[in-house]
Amino acid sequence: MKISFLQLNMNGDTFWDSVIPFLSFHDFDVIHLQEVTGKDTKVGIVDTTRDVFSGLTDVLQDRYKGELAITDYFTSSKEAYMGSATFYKKSFSLIQKEIVWLRKNKEPFSSDAKTFEEVGRALFHLTLSLAGKEVSFLNLHGAWAKTAQEHEHQTQQGEIVINYLKKISSPFILSGDFNLNPQQPTINKIGELARNLTSEHQITNTLNPRKHYAKQLFPPGVAVDYIFVSKDITVKSFRVLDNEDISDHLGLVAEFEI
Numbered sequence: 001m002k003i004s005f006l007q008l009n010m011n012g013d014t015f016w017d018s019v020i021p022f023l024s025f026h027d028f029d030v031i032h033l034q035e036v037t038g039k040d041t042k043v044g045i046v047d048t049t050r051d052v053f054s055g056l057t058d059v060l061q062d063r064y065k066g067e068l069a070i071t072d073y074f075t076s077s078k079e080a081y082m083g084s085a086t087f088y089k090k091s092f093s094l095i096q097k098e099i100v101w102l103r104k105n106k107e108p109f110s111s112d113a114k115t116f117e118e119v120g121r122a123l124f125h126l127t128l129s130l131a132g133k134e135v136s137f138l139n140l141h142g143a144w145a146k147t148a149q150e151h152e153h154q155t156q157q158g159e160i161v162i163n164y165l166k167k168i169s170s171p172f173i174l175s176g177d178f179n180l181n182p183q184q185p186t187i188n189k190i191g192e193l194a195r196n197l198t199s200e201h202q203i204t205n206t207l208n209p210r211k212h213y214a215k216q217l218f219p220p221g222v223a224v225d226y227i228f229v230s231k232d233i234t235v236k237s238f239r240v241l242d243n244e245d246i247s248d249h250l251g252l253v254a255e256f257e258i
Helices: 016-025 052-060 152-165 185-191
Strands: 002-009 030-037 064-073 081-089 093-103 121-130 133-141 172-177 225-229 234-240 252-257
Touching: 002 172, 002 225, 016 052, 030 052, 030 133, 030 172, 052 064, 052 081, 064 093, 064 121, 081 121, 081 133, 093 152, 121 152, 152 185, 185 225, 225 252
Parallel strands: 002 030, 133 172
Antiparallel strands: 002 252, 030 081, 064 081, 093 121, 121 133, 172 225, 234 252
């Protein structure tokens, strides 16, 4: 069975007028999104005017079911949140949903913060039945740091992810914005458990040079977005959406045989 897949850090609703036509036009089987935000979420460069998950659900509901993992709330509004969302075709069945906490805050995170190492983080795991075969889809927005080199809190959270992956028996696809470049220890350790398609294809940048706010990174940019697949999944194709301005990150698209 062939599966088409999209990975995208969507940056709240900043690119709403371009990402919605893109998702409506294309026919991916499974979509992993990060930086899905609530109404009036303000933190860092994120300044959201709508509930993004509700808006996506309204647009995609004819073809997809969606699940949301809220990883933190924010002080800018009672409705302010950030999380990861997974949308999957209605022909697939949800078997199990699990949120694996990497950092969980008891109180809403300050919208006035200038550093974001302590924002809540989680690994969002859906087990889906695809034509009778169970496949795990793991959606991750890794911990932020001021550089794409690994910091202690990223290593600690990465170890939780790595130990969790070792327990998964079904075929799995892990993707997300890891906020780490390909040379970092956590990326290498995950690469021992699964194929790193970003590195296999020698991708050196996954940030949109036309839209990303950190202009000092360009050129050459940096690769921080990944798709990992377990070795029992056949990869038919992989590409970076270099010419699509649907976020400040570049989307990753792959097709698998499962």
